Amino acid sequence: MTSSFLPGYLDRKENLADLPKVTDVAIIGGGLLGTALAYYLSKFGIEVTLLERSDLNREASGTNAGSFHFQIALHQLTKNLTESEEKRLSDEVKLQLDAAILWDTLEKELDADLGVHFTGGFMVAETEEELKVLRDKQSIENKAGLETHVLTGDEMRSFAPYLAPDLSGIAYCPREGHANPLLVGPTYAFRAMELGAKIRTNCEVLKIEPLDNASPYRFKLKTSRGDISCNRLVNAGGAWTAELSAQLGIKHPMGLSGLHVNVTEPHEFFLKSMVQHIGRRLTLKQTPNNTFIIGGGWPSRTENYPRRYSNYWASAAGNVAVAVRVLPILKDVRLLRVWSGVWAYTKDFKPILGESEKVPGYHVAMVPTGFTLGPMVARTLAEYMHSPANKNIIPKEFSVDR
Ligand SMILES: Cc1cc2nc3c(=O)[nH]c(=O)nc-3n(C[C@H](O)[C@H](O)[C@H](O)COP(=O)(O)OP(=O)(O)OC[C@H]3O[C@@H](n4cnc5c(N)ncnc54)[C@H](O)[C@@H]3O)c2cc1C
Numbered sequence: 001m002t003s004s005f006l007p008g009y010l011d012r013k014e015n016l017a018d019l020p021k022v023t024d025v026a027i028i029g030g031g032l033l034g035t036a037l038a039y040y041l042s043k044f045g046i047e048v049t050l051l052e053r054s055d056l057n058r059e060a061s062g063t064n065a066g067s068f069h070f071q072i073a074l075h076q077l078t079k080n081l082t083e084s085e086e087k088r089l090s091d092e093v094k095l096q097l098d099a100a101i102l103w104d105t106l107e108k109e110l111d112a113d114l115g116v117h118f119t120g121g122f123m124v125a126e127t128e129e130e131l132k133v134l135r136d137k138q139s140i141e142n143k144a145g146l147e148t149h150v151l152t153g154d155e156m157r158s159f160a161p162y163l164a165p166d167l168s169g170i171a172y173c174p175r176e177g178h179a180n181p182l183l184v185g186p187t188y189a190f191r192a193m194e195l196g197a198k199i200r201t202n203c204e205v206l207k208i209e210p211l212d213n214a215s216p217y218r219f220k221l222k223t224s225r226g227d228i229s230c231n232r233l234v235n236a237g238g239a240w241t242a243e244l245s246a247q248l249g250i251k252h253p254m255g256l257s258g259l260h261v262n263v264t265e266p267h268e269f270f271l272k273s274m275v276q277h278i279g280r281r282l283t284l285k286q287t288p289n290n291t292f293i294i295g296g297g298w299p300s301r302t303e304n305y306p307r308r309y310s311n312y313w314a315s316a317a318g319n320v321a322v323a324v325r326v327l328p329i330l331k332d333v334r335l336l337r338v339w340s341g342v343w344a345y346t347k348d349f350k351p352i353l354g355e356s357e358k359v360p361g362y363h364v365a366m367v368p369t370g371f372t373l374g375p376m377v378a379r380t381l382a383e384y385m386h387s388p389a390n391k392n393i394i395p396k397e398f399s400v401d402r
Contacts, residue, residue, distance in 0.1 A: 021229065026051060036378035090140050102376045119274065126325075162270060200225065202225070258342055292330065346368055353394050
């Protein structure tokens with residue numbers, strides 16, 4: 001990717017300028033979903049004001065591990081692979097494929113280096129039972145159009161000689177990879193501003209008030225920087241999505257978890273592909289600056305906003321133990337630091353996306369694997385908001401009112 005664009009970028013003066021009194025679309029939340037949506041709506045020529053209570057990209061979108069999860073992962077699996085579960089997984093793989101296609105061209109679209117690399121991804125199995133899961137999931141993935149291969153024995157050992165030689169098998173997905181989460185959201189915001197979007201940081205939405213039919217606007221937002229009225233409102237509040245929707249009497253099937261990530265000292269580069277585990281919590285990759293990022297869903301301590309989530313040593317130790325089991329060379333690499341962020345998920349792992357039928361004009365953009373799927377989900381919502389008559393753009397099972 002070549003570009004002279006360096007995101008040194010967001011004009012703080014403009015972000016702190018007075019809040020407009022009215023806007024067509026107000027977006028709550030300046031994470032990846034909010035900023036990507038601001039960009040895609042602005043591209044359609046729709047007037048947008050994005051309101052972020054802190055700075056852009058400070059929560060999940062700036063604290064995640066930056067992995068593209070295109071093959072089926074541990075968190076998507078249930079105990080029994082029934083026919084309906086197979087159908088669900090197949091639908092999810094198709095969504096993941098759509099996201100892969102978007103990521104293919106995103107640096108070109110935004111004319112920026114986002115650190116996108118398609119380096120392939122391994123999913124490892126330690127037991128025969130886990131190997132069977134790899135084979136079952138490969139069959140679903142291949143039928144849905146995603147290329148994955150299962151390797152065992154000497155074939156596995158020669159393909160990935162650095163992985164523990166006694167693993168029962170690995171699945172390899174050539175499309176997987178990663179991007180730099182510190183760049184993607186802010187770059188979307190920058191490009192949205194160029195197209196006319198207004199971004200306001202340090203602007204907390206305190207109250208959502210639906211307006212009656214006599215008003216030309218549908219909602220008034222009371223914020224820490226004054227009031228703003230809008231025709232259409234989008235809640236892209238990440239872990240705070242449910243809290244915001246509750247003000248309008250809408251409940252979401254959501255949960256929250258603090259997640260923990262470890263970073264090691266640099267080591268001579270050898271690990272081109274991301275590594276995950278089909279039976280234990282692990283994602284592992286070597287970054288362009290040669291450090292290893294080790295995560296995969298180990299919990300950190302829940303705190304109420306504005307406190308940051310803090311770490312459990314048990315998570316650091318547990319996560320690193322799985323990493324060393326799978327990639328033995330890590331036993332000689334020192335852990336340098338850990339961080340955590342807050343992750344929001346839906347109980348059915350589907351996005352919450354679209355316009356509420358109960359509260360017309362009110363939209364939600366939320367998705368659990370939000371770094372991988374966020375840009376695609378935001379673009380889909382922008383397409384719907386551009387042509388609301390076309391209800392089929394968003395699958396029914398993503399309904400905001402479910
Ligand atoms: C440690 C960790 C690792 C992860 N790793 C991966 C990964 O490798 N791959 C992957 O695909 N996904 C990963 N995820 C998930 C992914 O990061 C999230 O799904 C995604 O970033 C969600 O983006 P978002 O914009 O919805 O939420 P956020 O980035 O949390 O943004 C929501 C924003 O809304 C703002 N807000 C909330 N309430 C208000 C209010 N009242 N007024 C104004 N603003 C408000 C918040 O300040 C915040 O900035 C990970 C998550 C974590 C925490």
